Amino acid sequence: METLIFGRLNYHDIPYDNPIIMATLGGAIMLLLVVAFLVWYHGQWSYLWREWFTSLDHKRIGTMYIVLSLIMLLRGFADALLMRTQQALAEGGVAGYLPPEHYNQIFSAHGTIMIIFVAMPFFIGLMNIVVPLQIGARDVAYPFLNSVSFWLTVAGAMLVMLSLGLGNFSHAGWSAYPPLSEKHYSPGPGVDYWIWGLQIGGVGTLMTGINFFVTIWRLRAPGMTWMKLPIFSWTILVTTLLIMLAFPVLTVLLALLSLDRTLGLHFFTNHLGGNLMLFTNLFWIWGHPEVYIVILPAFGIYSEVTATFSRKPLFGYTSMVYASLAIATLSFVVWLHHFFTMGAGANVNAFFGIATMVIAVPTGVKVFNWIFTIYRGRLEFTTPILWTLGFIVTFCIGGMTGVLLAVPGADFQLHNSEFLIAHFHNMLIPGALFGYFAGYAYWFPKIFGFRLNETWGKRAFWLWLVGFYLAFMPLYALGFMGMPRRLVHYDNPLWQPYLVTALVGTLLIFAGILCQILQLTLSIQQRRLLQENTGDPWNGRTLEWSIPCPAPAWNFAHLPTVHARDDFHVTKQSGQAPPSLPYSAILLPAASGLGPIMGALAFLLGFGLVWYLWWMAAVALAGLVLCLLVRSLDDETEFLIPATTVEATERALRRIASSPYNASQVSQ
Amino acid sequence: MKIHHSSLSKTFTGFVLSLILTLGAFSIARGWTDLASTMRHVLLVLLALIQILVQLRYFLHLDGSPDQRWKRWTLWYTVLIALLLLGGTLWIMHNAQMHMMAGMESS
Numbered sequence: 001m002e003t004l005i006f007g008r009l010n011y012h013d014i015p016y017d018n019p020i021i022m023a024t025l026g027g028a029i030m031l032l033l034v035v036a037f038l039v040w041y042h043g044q045w046s047y048l049w050r051e052w053f054t055s056l057d058h059k060r061i062g063t064m065y066i067v068l069s070l071i072m073l074l075r076g077f078a079d080a081l082l083m084r085t086q087q088a089l090a091e092g093g094v095a096g097y098l099p100p101e102h103y104n105q106i107f108s109a110h111g112t113i114m115i116i117f118v119a120m121p122f123f124i125g126l127m128n129i130v131v132p133l134q135i136g137a138r139d140v141a142y143p144f145l146n147s148v149s150f151w152l153t154v155a156g157a158m159l160v161m162l163s164l165g166l167g168n169f170s171h172a173g174w175s176a177y178p179p180l181s182e183k184h185y186s187p188g189p190g191v192d193y194w195i196w197g198l199q200i201g202g203v204g205t206l207m208t209g210i211n212f213f214v215t216i217w218r219l220r221a222p223g224m225t226w227m228k229l230p231i232f233s234w235t236i237l238v239t240t241l242l243i244m245l246a247f248p249v250l251t252v253l254l255a256l257l258s259l260d261r262t263l264g265l266h267f268f269t270n271h272l273g274g275n276l277m278l279f280t281n282l283f284w285i286w287g288h289p290e291v292y293i294v295i296l297p298a299f300g301i302y303s304e305v306t307a308t309f310s311r312k313p314l315f316g317y318t319s320m321v322y323a324s325l326a327i328a329t330l331s332f333v334v335w336l337h338h339f340f341t342m343g344a345g346a347n348v349n350a351f352f353g354i355a356t357m358v359i360a361v362p363t364g365v366k367v368f369n370w371i372f373t374i375y376r377g378r379l380e381f382t383t384p385i386l387w388t389l390g391f392i393v394t395f396c397i398g399g400m401t402g403v404l405l406a407v408p409g410a411d412f413q414l415h416n417s418e419f420l421i422a423h424f425h426n427m428l429i430p431g432a433l434f435g436y437f438a439g440y441a442y443w444f445p446k447i448f449g450f451r452l453n454e455t456w457g458k459r460a461f462w463l464w465l466v467g468f469y470l471a472f473m474p475l476y477a478l479g480f481m482g483m484p485r486r487l488v489h490y491d492n493p494l495w496q497p498y499l500v501t502a503l504v505g506t507l508l509i510f511a512g513i514l515c516q517i518l519q520l521t522l523s524i525q526q527r528r529l530l531q532e533n534t535g536d537p538w539n540g541r542t543l544e545w546s547i548p549c550p551a552p553a554w555n556f557a558h559l560p561t562v563h564a565r566d567d568f569h570v571t572k573q574s575g576q577a578p579p580s581l582p583y584s585a586i587l588l589p590a591a592s593g594l595g596p597i598m599g600a601l602a603f604l605l606g607f608g609l610v611w612y613l614w615w616m617a618a619v620a621l622a623g624l625v626l627c628l629l630v631r632s633l634d635d636e637t638e639f640l641i642p643a644t645t646v647e648a649t650e651r652a653l654r655r656i657a658s659s660p661y662n663a664s665q666v667s668q
Numbered sequence: 669m670k671i672h673h674s675s676l677s678k679t680f681t682g683f684v685l686s687l688i689l690t691l692g693a694f695s696i697a698r699g700w701t702d703l704a705s706t707m708r709h710v711l712l713v714l715l716a717l718i719q720i721l722v723q724l725r726y727f728l729h730l731d732g733s734p735d736q737r738w739k740r741w742t743l744w745y746t747v748l749i750a751l752l753l754l755g756g757t758l759w760i761m762h763n764a765q766m767h768m769m770a771g772m773e774s775s
């Protein structure tokens with residue numbers, strides 16, 4: 001009876017005897033309560049619910065995605081700091097302060113969170129904000145689906161966060177290889193938290209992929225042929241293609257592992273016909289495209305930023321497009337490079353090794369295109385361009401170590417060493433995160449109507465850059481010295497200086513993050529000063545800069561017709577004021593509470609499955625079906641904004657009513 | 669949005685067909701039929717392929733009409749990637765299997 005109601009949940013699952021966890025948990029809960037109280041005190045709950053949580057406006061959903069990502073970045077970074085401190089201490093007779101079981105959970109949580117709940121929501125947030133604006137659309141193809149996707153991502157993230165205070169998280173690494181991740185070796189709820197957090201978030205991502213693929217394919221402004229599509233939207237199109245092809249593999253993989261764990265089946269066990277190597281194979285069929293999924297959008301951002309601040313059209317636009325497509329296709333034939341050492345023969349390893357090296361070619365094309373765009377441009381050293389320059393240099397180093405790892409013989413030596421850790425952080429931090437930071441600074445005014453403080457943005461950049469080199473270059477050396485990854489303790493005094501250096505680097509990154517927090521708070525305080533009146537703060541080239549800052553709910557009062565690549569730039573050049581057309585009423589998707597409700601139900605579903613609370617899972621699932629039914633039968637999903645409101649808002653936003661674009665900025 | 673009657677009945681046909689195909693596969697896997705092992709494998713793969721076609725036809729509404737060029741374009745890309753992944757997986761797993769076996773024989 002008790003298991004029927006409480007599943008395997010027990011009050012012992014709260015780790016009250018672990019002071020580190022309890023202090024973190026207490027702090028987090030206090031913070032949450034304080035924020036909740038402040039919102040309540042200022043009477044803002046209903047505003048948040050009405051205008052944000054239930055909104056189907058892609059710009060609002062995008063902003064919420066980025067907020068989620070930044071919160072999770074703090075969590076993922078806290079994990080990194082814990083690991084770095086532990087490794088700086090735990091040599092020889094010193095055990096450090098983290099027990100092995102806890103350390104294993106930390107690196108598993110760090111990897112999972114950084115990739116699934118930091119990198120993914122960050123670029124999904126940016127694409128939500130930017131893509132419809134760039135292609136001249138009023139919204140995405142499926143606005144309601146968009147909201148559901150977001151809340152599913154939140155549900156997944158919350159499950160992972162909850163594992164901190166209730167039970168434990170997976171100790172099997174972010175890749176959760178069996179047999180360790182099977183029930184026999186990991187009977188607790190940890191791996192189940194990993195499975196269901198990833199599964200629920202992954203379904204949300206898959207639906208977003210479909211949504212934006214259709215959006216770009218079907219909702220482009222009249223005249224925007226494929227070769228006139230802005231390059232960021234191009235990379236997003238390719239990214240969504242990768243999402244649609246790769247994420248179903250993850251969905252099935254997680255489903256099979258959960259069947260093994262909960263129903264006692266034998267897909268990946270090492271007896272009764274199971275094959276654990278198939279797990280590794282399937283994991284990386286998803287896992288390798290996944291790294292391109294997080295990097296390609298950043299490539300798009302770098303391209304936009306480089307063109308804008310070099311005051312030149314992007315060099316080699318067409319080759320950029322084909323390079324993206326080539327990278328996407330090639331990324332499906334290289335997955336074995338993650339397990340050269342698993343036992344396949346030389347022919348197999350040679351094929352996948354060479355295929356991996358081939359990817360360096362289209363990637364190299366991109367690097368040269370950025371450099372040639374800058375060449376003879378009038379480069380303006382704004383924050384976004386600093387992130388870009390830092391990326392180009394650092395990414396080339398990471399790319400070369402990647403080609404090195406693609407040699408199977410070398411990989412046998414470096415596999416699972418700190419060299420690998422250095423390599424993929426070298427790709428993911430400059431390759432993905434720096435790009436998102438650039439995009440964040442670049443498009444911030446489009447959402448909030450004011451720019452970010454440049455001084456603190458630049459300080460953050462330098463701290464991140466120097467911190468990155470100090471934190472990760474020593475790891476390459478440690479890899480050559482034979483240090484394996486995932487070590488809680490080691491007995492080699494020669495390694496310690498390198499690990500202490502890495503800790504110093506991590507502390508510099510910490511200072512960089514603090515600068516970013518300061519930048520945001522300062523910018524909000526100085527928003528009058530940083531206010532953006534023209535709608536076009538950077539003298540941009542693409543359609544999103546043709547509308548006011550902040551962008552109104554309907555994006556475009558008049559849907560644009562496109563005549564050229566970089567259409568807005570060409571219009572500005574021609575010097576013609578845009579014709580003053582009459583305003584008309586606009587139909588927009590109405591807010592819906594079903595998105596957050598479905599997110600909450602998905603969370604309960606996951607929670608029920610983790611703790612074997614079958615009644616809860618069943619109720620939540622039924623609730624989800626019911627929500628879909630309610631939505632399908634709802635006829636009032638849109639509302640009309642009268643022409644007078646559109647006109648008044650547009651006039652107010654374009655504060656300089658007579659000349660929409662600040663004359664001094666059209667000097668190009 | 670109003671759903672056309674024809675599309676509703678089409679969805680229903682697809683639903684029934686895919687249900688029959690699934691039950692068929694299940695009964696074969698459960699050994700309710702009296703077939704040789706290879707025959708069962710062949711039948712299972714065949715049923716899976718038909719299942720895919722049914723779903724494309726009835727749920728994704730893919731047919732040969734000319735306004736569907738872009739759908740066909742994406743379909744062929746999907747087929748290409750699926751073949752790469754399937755072929756690659758079979759190759760890798762078979763190759764690894766052979767190597768492990770060889771090790772066991774010599775020891």
Ligand code: HEM
Nearest residue numbers: 080083107108111114115119173174421428485486487506
């Ligand atoms: C911000 C600074 C970061 C620091 C200081 C950092 C530090 C670390 C450390 C110390 C480890 C464990 C290495 C080992 O096993 O010896 C690790 C693992 C990992 N990190 Fe990071 N990291 C950072 C950012 C990121 C980002 C942005 C991502 C992804 C987008 C990421 C993804 C991973 C993954 C996937 C693992 C492997 C986890 C596992 O072993 O299962 N990290 N990181």
Ligand SMILES: [Cu+2]
Nearest residue numbers: 288335337338
């Ligand atoms: Cu890879």
